Amino acid sequence: MEIRREIVKNVPEIISFQVGVPQMIKHGKKEVPTAIYKQFSNKSHYVSSLGVEGDEQGDKIHHGGVDKAVCVYLQESYKHWDQLGRPLEPGAFGENMTISGLEEDQVLIGNTYRIGSLIVQVSQPRQPCFKLGIRNEWPQLVQLSMESGYTGFYLRVLEEGEASLGMEVELIEQAQHSMSIKAANRIMYSKQSTVQQYVQLASITELAEVWKESLARKIEKLKQQTR
Known part of the structure; x- marks a missing residue:
């Protein structure tokens, strides 16, 4: 499998590209569909507002759609798992694009990037589920990725x-009044987060609606606890 690991220029680029189709996996006593087992591709893929050509979702309720058209994981984030003694290969997080030259505390929600003729915008952090643990035979990976902030993120497509x-992945517009993927994860998953922090995150215009809805529930719950 051809994976470009040696980066000779300091420009973000796609070092691995993956697509997949649904398959059934065991979860306890039942089987569930998932497309997290993606395969490396060295072909060019058309990317529309609903996703990558040749890529599908096993659970279309929680995956896919305009705010989750493309899943990204960063090469720098993979280094975190190397340091824990559990090295993972590109594609292990079920991402379509593994990108070098970026870090999750640099990528802001709402940042707009050009990739060839494609223009995309960061919409939300990736929300890992139990399938990530099954995929990597490491159940703790789900919680560890949320706690570390190294979850990856989703892109919406502005121009197909x-x-x-x-x-190359070129930043063409940096979001204003936003926050990084890592900071957003810290607020979403910390038990110490405040109403003010939830409100600040939810106020980001470009943030995906599903995250805004989740934050609204957290805000209401905290307000009820203080009444």
Whole structure:
């Protein structure tokens, strides 16, 4: 499998590209569908507002849609798992694009990037579920990724186009009045987060609606506890 690990220029780029189709996996006493087992691709794929050509979702209620058209994980974040003694290969998080040259505390919700003819915008952090643990035979990975903030993130498509291995990822507009993927994760998953922090995160215009709805529930719950 051709994975580009040696980066000779300091420009973010796609170092691995993955697509997948649903399959059934065991979860306790039942079987559930998932497309987290994605396969490396060195082909060019058309990316529309609803996702990557050749890629599908096993659970269309929680995955896919305009705010989750493309899943991204960062090469720098994979280094975190290397340091824990559990090295993971690109694609282990079920991402479509593994990108070098970026870190999760640099990527802001609402940042807009150009990848070839494709223009995409960061919509939300990735929310890991139990399937991530099954995929990597490491159940604790779900909680560890949330606690660390190294979850990856989703992109919405502003202009459809082609994307493939080796393409540069150019920041063309940095979001204003926003926060990073890592900071958003810290607020969403910390038990110490305040109403003010939830409100601040929910106020980000470009944040996906599903996150805004989840934050609204957290805000209401905290307000009820203080009444």
